[in-house]
Amino acid sequence: MAAHLPTALSIVTRARIQLRYFSHRVLLLSSTSSSSTTMPSRIVAPQDPTRSLLLAFVAWKALLLLVALCSPGPGYDTSTTLSLSSHSEEARRLPAFLHHTVSKLTRWDAIYFVKSANRGYLFEQEWAFGWGFSKLIALVSSIIQKVGFDYYEGLEGLVGICIAHGSHLASVVVLYHLTLAMFPGNPARAATTAAFHIISPAGLFLSAPYAESSCALLSFLGFLMFRKSLGSQGKQSSAAKDLLVVSAGVCFGIANTFRSNAILNGLLLLEEAFRTLFLLRHGIRFPVVRRLAATGLGGLIVGFGFLLPQYIAFTDFCNYTSGPRRGWCERPLPSIYIFVQDEYWNCGPFRYWILPNMPLFLLATPMFLVMFKSGTWVVRYGYLPVSAPVIQMEKTPSRKLVSEESSISAPSTQVLRNLALSQLLLSTLTLVTAHVQIITRISSAYPVWVWYLASSRGAASSTLTKNSVIFMVVYGLVQGGLFASFLPPA
Template identity: 60%
Template structure:
């Protein structure tokens, strides 16, 4: 194991080494987990008796994919294989199923045989690749949000290591959209942060970056609906530029506002496009009986199927039988709430495009953080509140993987020597990740 100095000297190599080690451990636990579990959905999905006559995957790959294709992953793989057929399938990200389908088509064009279950293997590869890339992008994002600090390399490395052992655990290795959503969320935040100029007026290059961040956030939203919260960064930027119109609309502010507005439209499109596709299929066909959600003022198949098929809604999950799931989610609910409040109270009261460090160079990283820190804190708190009151609360352990504030909070705790709380949090996360790998692979709850 490399020394601390070795980690800092070669951070990317160190992150890749730790990533491979952690993934290997989780996959070993998954492959050694007993039986198919109490649900036969995976075995039916990957059955060797394929009606199209496609050959099955090689035995080792078939076994690995069968251990990772559980719960929601079954929907993703099935839809990627034959498209959306049943209404409830629209609860699962159109963007991720399209990505699996696209990558599978590229492999087939390259001459790879169309094995039965190939979509599952492709999805597993996408999940691993996206998780690794999200770790590396988080490293760059942390350095961008906390610039010019002597502790930045160690802070960025620690935060990225925390993302490797994220409580999402095996969900980031399986055919789920979480790792891809995390990658695009971090990348969008990085592009947005780089678009904020630390001195002077933003250039056209900076405006293109803020627009690009909106495009990336829009793609993240097609993967998971909570990706739309990233749009709050662009909304704040738009309002900030409108504020300067009081003294007349300077050209540079108009340009910035247009770029931000176009980026915001891309975020909205990421949510609305799948809804439009579903609306065209269910609500405009005269030969098909119209569904109840088609008559809504704002027809959304996603919100309908979540409510109708999964009973998602305010306080619907608050039942006695779900108390164990609330207890399971409690550590991450607390970590995300505490870290969100920490970021809101962070000493970073800075104006757009300037750093407080300019006024107080010795103030340290607390004074150098970009305004993105506070905005992401609001997003994280909103997500935590929404999950606690409305959603299936246990999913907080996996959707938290796309929100960097709690990782920065724990990383900063380690860097400042306040490691007691951080050590306890990491122990819980690691223990949960190991136990969860065995449960998920055995098709046992929670999920």
């Protein structure tokens, strides 16, 4: 313990400096975007924020990596050591720094992803972890070997780490453009939103071999394509826009193979299908029929992304005639994912609501508050608090609630409300049926709460934004050290 004291003190000192730096920069960014549509170039140039966002991304990732690498001990679990060991005589050992990095980031669920990528899915419980992400790691690893590189112990872990970093960076850029598409003419808000996503409370989970960053990238890309497919208010659908709907469905379908909660993205296509079907009451027109076909095809692709891993698992475990079959094979919906969550992780309504888990509920409370608050605001009012939330009553019999600065385009309102509903559904399902602490990382694929923080103004809203930034930075640093030491929460 004493041997690690100087290192621990060094980490704390650097973390305090970086904490003040990130909190000041992000809060200054937020306050600037709230008061003006332009921002000082020393923070983020709204015309081209790429360089500033890249620098912030690299600085934050470097700090998290420093915390992880300096975390003491291998942890109480030797799973990482065993998973990185190879029985092949031809396998070589990674350079010391890379091997240490891989060992520190291949923790908890990452072990399942890496092991499944190395030798395929073998046990039932491994099917709880995204089939698509493991297959992507395996594909990239095989390409590396085919081009002439030797196989190294921990190669799959290193590949997973690189994919996670690249996906997180790409998702920052895509979220910036998605925000511009949703709220045109406000690059400052887009830059602030992207900056918040960098310091997401998912923290080291967006750097480790986890599917969260890839799922966020695919979800944001699908949201962007879908928003562009709506065009401007009053404009007719075109074949190019309908193709964007199908492309959005492809993104959502692939995201489904990475994380099952991405199935909620399909609500965008479902609503659009009903909206388009309702237009047929005015008569059958080819553009409307084509739009309906595009949304239907996109929805089928989303469903296919969810069902494909289930079908593959069913053929592996249930497609035989001799001997007794596993109980889940006989269910009307034989989903191995639902089965292993129930059997191995004890997920189900209120099963996690026991006294020993109270600390985990407390850790998850800030994210639940922000996600419920932002989601209910949008569902109720249909917009974000782009100014001080002053609501007035119209002097009409309807007594409808209106805001002085609530106007955004109808297509953006449609997308915003749908995404808010998905966020509320995710939050509710996680709170009631899952291990609640995962909300801090799976929230990374849902932009509404980030837009809410980036848009809020007024004394109360500024306090919320300030406290949220401090929470994200502090939680990310603490969580990084615990994660790398194989300590909960995970």
